[in-house]
Amino acid sequence: MKSEISTQEFAMRFTSTPRGARLARRLVSLRLDEWGHPYDGRVNEAVTLIAAEFVANAVRHGRVPGRDFHLRLAEEDGVVRLEVSDTRGERLPEPRVPCGEGGRGLILVEALADTWGVAPRQPGKTVWAEVRLSPATHR
Template identity: 50%
Template structure:
C-alpha cells in the first residue's frame, strides 16, 4: 500500500501595532514563499497583497493599543493559508464597493483568495484566506 505523508510547514511572526508592521509582514510572506520553493508561483503576488490587507486591518481595526498581531503562514503541498490573529473585537465584513468609503481590503482578499473567513480566538479573532496550489506541487 502506497501511503502519502502529509507535511505541513508553518511559520509564525508577531508584529506590534504599528504601520511599519504591514510591509514587514509582506516581506515575511515573500520570504516564506521563497523558502517553500514558491517564489516563482504566479499567485505569490496575490498572497503578498492579501497579507498586506489583513495586516492593515489588524493594525487599524483589530489590535487594541499596546498589543500586536500574529501572522501565521501554512503550506501543506495543496494550499497556502494566511492567518492574522488579533485580540480585537468585532467581525470583519466585505465593504460594498459603491456605498462604503473604506473597507476595500476584504473586498480585495475575497477577490484574490480562493476562500477566506473569520474564526474565533479568545480574545479576538483569526482572519484567514487560502490559495490552492497546482496539483502535484510538493512541499519542498
C-alpha cells in the same frame, strides 16, 4: 505509491504599527519564496496581497494599544493558509461595496482566496484565507 505531504509553517508576532505590517508582509513573501513559490508566481502574489490586507486591517481596525498582532502562514495538503489574529473582537471584517478610498481590500481577498473567514478567539479574532496550489506547484 503514497505521495509525501509537505508541511511548512511560519508564525510570528508583530507590533501593531505600519512598520510591523510592512515587515509581516515582506516575511510572508520571503517564506513563500523559500518554500518554492517564487516572488512573481501566482501563489506568492496572491497570498502576499491577502497578507497586506489582513495585516493593514489588524493595525488600522484591530489595534489595541500595547497589543501585537499574530501571523501564521502554513502550507499543507496542497493549500497555503494565512491567519492574522488581533485582540479586537467587536469589529468583524466583511466585504462591502467600496466607498471613497476604502473598502476594496476584502473584495480583493475574496477574489484571490479560494476560501476565507473569521474565527473568534480570546481575546479578539483571527481572519484567515486559503489558497489552493495547482497540481504543478503541489509537492
